[in-house]
Amino acid sequence: MKKILLAAFFVGTFSLSYAQSEYYNDYRRSVTDINWQTVAADLLLSKTQTNELNSLNDRYHDYNSWNRVYVNNPDRWREDRYYEIERILGREKYQKFKAKYYKGQNPTAVYNRNKNNDKRYKHMTKKSKNYKQDNGRGHKH
Template identity: 75%
Template sequence: MKKILLTALFLGTFSLGYAQSAYYDDYRRSVTDVNWQTVVSDLLLSTTQANQINSLNNRYDNYDGWNRAYANNPDRWSTDRYAELERIMGRDKYVKFKTKYYKGKNPVAVYNSNKNNDKRYKHMDKKAKSYKSNNGKAHKNK
């Protein structure tokens, strides 16, 4: 009984840690995927704003610090981060930033959409569409 309990505890801890590390990976990509020097120059941000953005980008430079802040709610990082960016840049410049770097989408939605794009099952979508279209044609011919 103890072995089963320990195994369940271990698996639960491992899977939770893995899920949270995926969120941390998204967080790190939100920092590293954007050339922030270009953003500062394109949007004509002040030195103070540039320093605040650099400070924000360096806030959680490792998983442990990020995990202390977001262990209970790992989804919250994106809302916090982009609200802070909007505060630093101002509404108008933030909208320009979002339009250029995220094609007008909410950055929170961009990173959360990756959670539903499991590559292992992408090929199934094509097969399902093919099956639906073939069935539709077969019914039309009757």
């Protein structure tokens, strides 16, 4: 019985840390996918705004520093980050930033797009469509 509980504990811990690390990878991409020097130049940011953006981008330099803050709600990083970017840039410049770098989409949606699109289950849609076309018999004629 102890072995089963211990195994369940390790599996739960591993899957939680795996899920957490996926959120952290999204966070890191939100920092590294954009050339922030270009953003500063395009939006004519002040030195103070540029320094604040750089500070925001350097806030969580590794997984452990990020995880200490977001361990209980890893999805919250998106709202926190983009609220801070909007605060730094101001509403008007933030709208320009969003239009240019996220094609007008909410940045939180950009990094949440594939969360419910698990590739392991993609093959199921074909099977379910085929099943419906079989008149419910479960095989094709």
